[in-house]
Amino acid sequence: MTFARSGPIRLDYGLCRYGQSKLMCRGPMRRLKGDYVTFLGGTETFGKFVERPYPALLDERLGATMINMAANNAGADAHGLDEDLLARASDGAACVIQITGAPYVSNRLYSVHPRRNDRFIMASPRLRESFPEFDFTEIAFVGHLMRRLREVAPERVAELEDELRRAWLARMKRMFDAIAAPKILLWIGEAAPPPIGGHIAGKRAPQIVDRGMIDVLRPSVEAYVEVVISPHARAAGTRGMLHSLMEKPAAQAVPNLRAHAEVADALEPTLSGWL
Template sequence: MTHYYQETDWNVVDYQIYCLDEAVIDPQTNTVFMLRGPKPATLQKGEYFICIGAAQTFGRFCEKPFPILLQEKLGIPGINLGRGGAGPSFFSHNNEKLMDYINNAGFAIVQVMSGRSASNSLFESKGLGYYFRRSDGSGIGADEAFKEVLAHSNKKYIKQIVEETRTNWIESYQELLRQIKIPKILLWFSVRKPRYWEHYYNVSSLFNQFPQLINQKTVNRVKKYGDYYVECVSKRGMPQPLINRFTGQPTTVENNWGEIWTENWYYPSPEMHIEAAIALEAVIKKLQRQE
């Protein structure tokens, strides 16, 4: 999905999409995994960093997301592996070539991604926020899947499915972080803190804001597998007006579901990316001093 953002968002941002390696495959599309640029000029072992995450790491609607800001601050190249809708299993399952690039970096920043990317006993995920029913193999979006569960199940069963999903998410993160052999910085990047009270009225009351379904208890289960943990919680610059980069005038973007956006109310704003880069830089410099 990530490189498709370029098709819809061209008038707002040039994401400088490129191919890192034709051997690195996107498991959802079974095609080459296309990345957000700029493309690094060189990649010497240990002399670059890598950012793993979803659309928040990719930096939708943002000219300079935190991976680019960190490149400028640190003076070293970086690879932005942000992929719209991704969860931990997207990066860890059957992706040995990609893992080689990750482990050849000097350090990795791993975003805390959405819980709706994880499977459960009703729905199977390929590491993205899109499900396949185990009953008949038909596809369904994660929000619609949980809307069905809420509409047709009692509270006890809903809690069971939520617990299964979180458990699978935790196990996927543990597996991903175990596979990463270099220093790892786990990044919470959101408009909310991890602690929240879930309700069962509708999908939004169950999921809460990004990263959906993930609470403090769930984060605590994976923090110990990283070397550092950074929280960046902010609403600065939200909602972000969408501006045509050619005319300087307000514009609209139509997403893949036919919705028209006049402003960005979901993805981190440029101001939020600046805050994330500042928070990460402090930890990275601490890491570098210890080397």
């Protein structure tokens, strides 16, 4: 069954804010008491076009309070620099931290929006000097920036990627240091993390994050869970997702219902042992 329609689809994400945070998280809002588990992440954990993303599935399976603090288009900056959310995650029984792409953090070469981390704000003088032929005024999104720079001067992109890796690792470590609760680092993608310096081409996965970067972070967390979405789940397409016909391409780019179930399956054994 499909829920694609020509008109607007009113999927209620229950958007909410916790404390003084300005980040709009996936709802419904939950009470922060008892042995709750928080989930920090981007569009995949937020569950765009999905009525019951994997935190909601785990809530039902484990009978514990799962609080989805993910936000649409959030990268590591959105949560890593939000002291209010970090404090609430720290007070929980556990925290699941989804790996998001390295381009979606502010760094020494460019800045991103503090909450909508997919939005490009400004290039630094150093980046402008590195790509003098490039017009940055035409760029609104980080993904567009990376694609265009690879087209214009692929031989110069390596320096940019090195900077992104350093900035991403620093932001993730800062986030981990601020969260006292046991932490699960979570990879969600259509492919496993590439080897050091490698890239994932043709499949959806966190960009410019490799196996070496994850290995650097693993001593700082209690568990690492790697979910490679199965061909069976990918073949299900947008079945059961709530989207309009115009939104179908966007729905095809995010985890579907079966993918969310696979993530819940992977996390359940670890979380059940802590609750």
